[in-house]
Amino acid sequence: MAKQSTRAAWTVVLTLDGDGKLHRQVERALREAIRSGRVSTGTVLPPSRELAAQLDCSRWAVTQAYSQLVTEGYLATRIGSGTWVSWSGPTQRTSRRTAAASVATYRFDLAPGAPDLRAFPRTRWAEAARSAARTVPTADLGYPDEQGYRPLRELMADYLQRSRGAIASAADVVIRSGVSVSVAEICVGLRAMGIDRIAVEDPGWTRLRTVIESTGMRVDPVPVDEHGLQVERLSGRAVVVTAAHQFPTGVVLAPHRRLELIDWARRNNGVILEDDYDAEFRYDRSPVGTLQGMAPEHVVLLGSVSKTLSPAIGIGWFVAQGTWRGLLERPSVLGPSTIGQATFAELMAAGAYDRHLRAMQRRYKRRRDLVLTALHHELPTWAIGGAAAGLHLTLTPPTPVDTSQLATAARAAGTRIVPLPDYRIHSTQDGLVLGYGNIPDNEISPAIHALRGCLPR
CATH class of the missing domain: 3.90.1150.10 (Aspartate Aminotransferase, domain 1)
Structure with missing residues (x-):
């Protein structure tokens, strides 16, 4: 007998075709849902009374359909355990194989x-989540602030100033779900300002280029050498740079290139999107401060917890000031959940993040x-x-x-x-x-x- 799953499908969307007796219609609709994989192997179906109420039909029609599909091997049943899908034909087997193949495993x-x-601080995160759930003001449980949870923005501004040499206040910080989301939102704002192209490092982060292009912006590749981005090759008014630890070459943007890049932005009234990639982990050299701290009016600083905690947390930020603050007047997305932001804020406030x-x-x-x-x-x-x-x-x-x-x-x-x-x-x-x-x-x-x-x- 098939092993019963704990998955319970208390609502099953079935379309009755109106052809013939009602129990036959229910039977055909269920069979199609199972064969197509919409209702997967091991799923517990609703009690007959529940499904009858959903379909607005008699309970007898459902019990007859269940009985027939048990006979055909599509369903299995046991007293006290309900009725569940036992069939795993070609469609469902193929579906599972495809899903498994999409997540490759390596030695x-x-x-x-x-x-x-493996090092994700589960216990501390759980404690912070419990504290956040107890202490988040009731007013903050409504629709979230478009800029993000205010206490987290205050803590983030303080963190970026003391650890990264940034110039930031809570009003400058915007919480988003990651660097990609932030860049996409900024690119939409840039296009609205008439800027339709942006320079990127070559080689560079492929996914970020894809995100930029998805907004309709053109990407201009600029070579990277042992000193970082070749500033003299820049054109246009916008550039994305990983100054602290270039991806993927790992070089640090050299001091003379940093000054050249800031001078370029000032001469062209341009904007530098500084992805603060891998800035937290340094082994054989001193910390390198942000470009944003040198020219906050021309640099938008971006970061996330994807490398410091986990990508699954889905929390990132960007810091913008001056002219580029106008990019925030038409926010296209909201940030992560308020509870998630409050949890991270608890972690930071307690010193656990540091x-x-x-x-x-x-x-x-x-x-x-x-x-x-x-x-x-x-x-x-x-x-x-x-x-x-x-x-x-x-x-x-x-x-x-x-x-x-x-x-x-x-x-x-x-x-x-x-x-x-x-x-x-x-x-x-x-x-x-x-x-x-x-x-x-x-x-x-x-x-x-x-x-x-x-x-x-």
């Missing part, structure tokens, strides 16, 4: 972009060191870049290697890596981008060994 995952999800960042700094430095040791042992001739900060580094082969083919071979062997060309537009840079944020320490050496085994002989 070793060295892709960049993820923090250590303590978490300090603990993760130590953890990631130790892990980075393990990665470097393994690379020096397994791939001693490969050049390593961007390892002084962040959660990823780059690897450049000593002689030309088809890194895309290498990545394909590695994935087939159970190791996920990303070739640097995946992030290029016109740039000729090649190599691998190796993330180590979410791989356990004890898997690092085997993972690098497995990577070496995929190199062409």
